[in-house]
Amino acid sequence: MDQRLRPYRSVLYIPGSRPRALEKARTLPVDAIIFDLEDAVAADEKDNARETLKDALAQGGYGERVKIVRINGLDTPWGQADAKAVRDMNADAVLLPKVNAAADVDALAAITGDLPIWAMMETPRGMLNAAQIAAHPLMAGFVMGTNDLAKELQTRFRPDRLPLITSLGLCLLAAKAEGLIAIDGVYNAFKDDEGLVAECTQGRDMGFDGKTLIHPAQVEITNAAYAPSEDEVDLARRQIAAFEETEAQGQGVAVVDGKIVENLHVASAREILAKAEAITALQAG
Template identity: 45%
Template sequence: MRITRSSRPPVPRRSALSIPAINQRALDKAATLAADVFILDLEDSVAEARKSEARDNLKRFFGGLVRRDRGEWVIRINGMDTAHAGADLETVLACRPDAVLIPKVESPRDILDVADRLAEADGAEAIRIWAMIETPRAVLNAALIAEAAHTPDARLEAFVIGLNDLRKETGVLPQAGRQHLLPWMMQILLAARAYGLDALDSVSNDFRDLEAFAAECRQGRAMGFDGKMLIHPAQIEAANNAFGPSAEALEEAHRIVSAFAAPEAAGLGVINIDGRMVERLHLRQAEQLIAFADRIASGRDSA
């Protein structure tokens, strides 16, 4: 059976904070932050000469990490075409994060090669794969890449959009509103949804302009993204607020669930709530939203 977003428990991925693996202080602080996802980066944020040191940092960090009960922990490796890929994957296997994030993915083979490597290792069954979609070829191949999720062995679970690299390779300027990038972003989102994947919006580079960041979060949420990749802890609250359920949406969800639970709604596919026709598909959406809010509250309580 094909995996769909509606057939698996909701996982909060509102805020995915990227932390340079070379920054020991930031690593130590991570477990105290309210982000849903922590992306520990071995790629762009680590200088070439310090890759080995960053890998050692992660091994020490995961060796002492005791707060794996809250949030997801993801390691972003260097590209599979680099000299660091092998050592990075060895680090992933040593650390056992929740997922490995592969940069510059351009074809299903990029996913399947990593999946094969994980499958060969003992005790790595739970490690999932996330893919950075950040090149023109990746955008064009997004549906083919997402199709790799059709087989459980592929482990593919989420797309993360990388607009900085996409801008660099296309020449699109970094303008407010991202109007020239929106069609590509929606193409990536559509491919993800077609194959049951989550999709995270790209980073916003100016972490001091929180008003502009919040606007990007609202835009990403309106487009249908599950969350946003962040570069600074100051961005966590705005992302959590934008991509989390609002009080009004939760209230409406509970009303829908209560209405369908009433005896007079038994066996009905459509009911009238205050002059609005509500179908059972809306009931399923309401139940998912409530479960999502409960999952968020559970994570907050354990923090």
């Protein structure tokens, strides 16, 4: 499936050290899973987590969910071993934390070979170097690490995330310029459905492809927010039909709901329908 059309609405963090969580993840209606060997695993569990996760991925059962493994940084005592282990795991991609520059990606690629790489974008230097990071030939996606980024920037919490908007925008621009997937950061208050809806709406409006989640209770809201709505699908169909009819009749301009429909609108409409069909296919599977 074309990565641009593959759904990445919900991307759930799962601790790589917890067999029960790894088992439950096989049944959750998420589009992708980040199997975490970093923040979610205590120092004395790192080695065991690596083996537990390798066994779980070898066993399979995750269906069409994209399997991404977040390793520890290469500058930590565990990063090198993580990278070597992921190279031999049944994973779709490796996620590198705190990426500051393309050189960090080079260092990982020297170990993991041609395995697609995702970058945690969570440092001020990473924001400033987002374009060069996105342009790396093995880079497949950005994941916003908004908690770490807010700490580094010394921002205050605001529901509108205004202090983070510049950083979010820089990473979106870099990701879209290179055709990467861009995933928004987590929403920490996992029992606050109203706040989650608002942040999902903001992220979707900005252009993010989906959102990282810390709890399965957030999946339903996030899937709905990042899927094409019924109104969007209906409008897309009508735009395509009107444009094709106008072309067939040799007329000049197609109009839907009082607005001109041009080639770019039709291209967007076809993407919306393709994304909706991909979501339907995933749910059926």
